[in-house]
Amino acid sequence: MQSNDQTHGQNRQELTHLPVPSPKPPPKEPRFAALRAWWDTAWKEDGVLQNMWGDVLSAPDAGIRHMAPWIRAVLMVAGVSLAVLMAQAAGEVALEMLHQLLTAVPKVQVGADTSHGVFAVVDQPVRTYIAQHSAGLPVEGSTVYTLWLLTGIVGLVLGYLSRNNGVRAMWAAHGAATLWMVWTTTPDTSRPVAAGLTVLAWTFLSTFAMRGLTLRRRMVAERPANVSVRPEIHVHVPAPAAPADQHNGCPFKD
Incomplete structure (x- = not known):
């Protein structure tokens, strides 16, 4: 006789509809594991x-x-x-x-008659030129005048002591700039005299700043060649002569 009890079948159907648990993810590697390794x-x-x-x-x-x-x-x-x-x-x-x-530095009265004598022939035109052309600069005219003096003194002293071509070039540029300022600022009537005195003063001071400078090519004294003499005796040894053929050139024996 068939049983009407369907409890077991219902439980089986209910079990088939249950969600399947997902697999657990693999455990994560600890942080900085590669660095530690x-x-x-x-x-x-x-x-x-x-x-x-x-x-x-x-x-x-x-x-x-x-x-x-x-x-x-x-x-x-x-x-x-x-x-x-x-x-x-x-x-x-x-x-x-x-x-x-x-x-x-004290405020130099640029453009004023603050120097006297022969030095004023060069100094006053330089002061006037600096006063006229330093109005738009971020530094004062007295500072520019002080730099001009320092450049000349440094070029004169270092040129005399070091005999460096770079220092001599600076001294030459300082003299050319000074001559240009004197020529530009001095009135036309006395311009040649002022420029001539400036050239004479610069030439006199150049005897110290350009000390040792020459246009001649330096000749280096000939030095004896460093030759090492090795006395050696070469004896010519002749090569040994080939042994004479005992069978008069016949390759076969009798």
């Missing part, structure tokens, strides 16, 4: 960091010549960077001191 490998025997640490420890005993190349490169970069920073700081200090020196 590389770190552990680098500190092992013959690892990168292990070898570098050995180079650092052996650097004091090895010296500059025999230390690892990467340590020398690091030291070189650090030294160059330090030198650049020191040069920059020294340049800023020098520029600040120069600015204070130029701004602390």
